[in-house]
Amino acid sequence: xxxxxxxxxxxxxxxxxxxxxxxxxxxxxxxxxxxxxxxxxxxxxxxxxxxxxxxxxxxxxxxxxxxxxxxxxxxxxxxxxxxxxxxxxxxxxxxxxxxxxxxxxxxxxxxxxxxxxxxxxxxxxxxxxxxxxxxxxxxxxxxxxxxxxxxxxxxxxxxxxxxxxxxxxxxxxxxxxxxxxxxxxxxxxxxxxxxxxxxxxxxxxxxxxxxxxxxxxxxxxxxxxxxxxxxxxxxxxxxxxxxxxx
Amino acid sequence: xxxxxxxxxxxxxxxxxxxxxxxxxxxxxxxxxxxxxxxxxxxxxxxxxxxxxxxxxxxxxxxxxxxxxxxxxxxxxxxxxxxxxxxxxxxxxxxxxxxxxxxxxxxxxxxxxxxxxxxxxxxxxxxxxxxxxxxxxxxxxxxxxxxxxxxxxxxxxxxxxxxxxxxxxxxxxxxxxxxxxxxxxxxxxxxxxxxxxxxxxxxxxxxxxxxxxxxxxxxxxxxxxxxxxxxxxxxxxxxxxxxxxxxxxxxxxxxxxx
Numbered sequence: 035x036x037x038x039x040x041x042x043x044x045x046x047x048x049x050x051x052x053x054x055x056x057x058x059x060x061x062x063x064x065x066x067x068x069x070x071x072x073x074x075x076x077x078x079x080x081x082x083x084x085x086x087x088x089x090x091x092x093x094x095x096x097x098x099x100x101x102x103x104x105x106x107x108x109x110x111x112x113x114x115x116x117x118x119x120x121x122x123x124x125x126x127x128x129x130x131x132x133x134x135x136x137x138x139x140x141x142x143x144x145x146x147x148x149x150x151x152x153x154x155x156x157x158x159x160x161x162x163x164x165x166x167x168x169x170x171x172x173x174x175x176x177x178x179x180x181x182x183x184x185x186x187x188x189x190x191x192x193x194x195x196x197x198x199x200x201x202x203x204x205x206x207x208x209x210x211x212x213x214x215x216x217x218x219x220x221x222x223x224x225x226x227x228x229x230x231x232x233x234x235x236x237x238x239x240x241x242x243x244x245x246x247x248x249x250x251x252x253x254x255x256x257x258x259x260x261x262x263x264x265x266x267x268x269x270x271x272x273x274x275x276x277x278x279x280x
Numbered sequence: 281x282x283x284x285x286x287x288x289x290x291x292x293x294x295x296x297x298x299x300x301x302x303x304x305x306x307x308x309x310x311x312x313x314x315x316x317x318x319x320x321x322x323x324x325x326x327x328x329x330x331x332x333x334x335x336x337x338x339x340x341x342x343x344x345x346x347x348x349x350x351x352x353x354x355x356x357x358x359x360x361x362x363x364x365x366x367x368x369x370x371x372x373x374x375x376x377x378x379x380x381x382x383x384x385x386x387x388x389x390x391x392x393x394x395x396x397x398x399x400x401x402x403x404x405x406x407x408x409x410x411x412x413x414x415x416x417x418x419x420x421x422x423x424x425x426x427x428x429x430x431x432x433x434x435x436x437x438x439x440x441x442x443x444x445x446x447x448x449x450x451x452x453x454x455x456x457x458x459x460x461x462x463x464x465x466x467x468x469x470x471x472x473x474x475x476x477x478x479x480x481x482x483x484x485x486x487x488x489x490x491x492x493x494x495x496x497x498x499x500x501x502x503x504x505x506x507x508x509x510x511x512x513x514x515x516x517x518x519x520x521x522x523x524x525x526x527x528x529x530x531x532x533x534x535x536x537x538x
Binding site for chain 2: 047048051110113114115116117119128129131133134140142143147150151154155156157158159160162166202203204
């Protein structure tokens, strides 16, 4: 069974190469995690502090919070990109992350080469990727462009490639960040269809989003982050009422 | 569909895929293709061999294989190490977006440079013909020499890449050190000219010297000494132990550093 167990998790970034002098510090900010300074003025951004979350199969978590509240950092930590600096994180199940849409896309390589690189990074074997190739070309609608370097693609075409490749697997745990801004109307419907399919078949969904409509439709649990801490965690839509009227 | 590769298989697979992509991209828009690499190697050999053969009073044909092999192996060692020092910084985007052990990006450069080495070594039959050397049983030792060299440099790459992620000045330092080591290692000069036990002892402490010997001598139809093999193996083991410690301790922190 898929699950995510997070206890007392903290993630912070120390910017060794930067020194912020005392008179330049504002003290209070409306956005982002807390910043602490060493004696020399080296800032440490407290991106996540003491997070406790227990997520089980069937949970559809809507992640809310202002800019810099830690939504993406939390998703990346669950995905295994940032190792917890303190506390613990245990996950079971294959994690699919749609946090950034085009990791490692190389402009000089063809669409085909990028597909194989990205697929390998996701852990798929060569034979698995060969089998899924036609479907990816088909879905993306790139046809002959798949053999051309990505530098010749329009931004819409890049998105088509990236999305088709990112969604070749069916994850148990799906991490979704808010990035879906598709210009192409026709492709938007395709994207939504595929996303809904993947969401339905996944055990756990964690979806960071600012749209109440989307969250209410897709989620059954709501977690609100502020300055890197969880300030609300509930299955009731009352949380949404409070968050969106606040 | 679920991924079927284990973590270690994935690291190796991605390193190979990325390394081969790099090789492909290097020669992508070039009409000369792989001949460009031959051109570089050939040009340096053609210039260096007559000059240094004359200075050191060596036979031109005999010296050709010596310098050619030295330059090819050294390119691999030096390019791999210098590449590694900026491997994580160059892959910041991927490191912040994909959950994969970071050493993948250090090994990517090893794969690329190993392929380059293989390509330039394919020139050797031509060198054998020109220099009149005939490959013999000793030449069969070449794969072992290559394996130990690649392993040792792969370990070094993991260490160097990790330090490079933490300190931006490191790339410059590594490049400078490799330049000095080029002159300290017998690549374009011969060891017979060295007088004195102490000088020989100091030369013997240079691990790169032994790596050079275990690849170069088989190419020239000679057998490396037992000391060469022993110290090469020791170099692989020590660098491996350090690389493993570095990997265990720092690999998961690299996302915070880049």
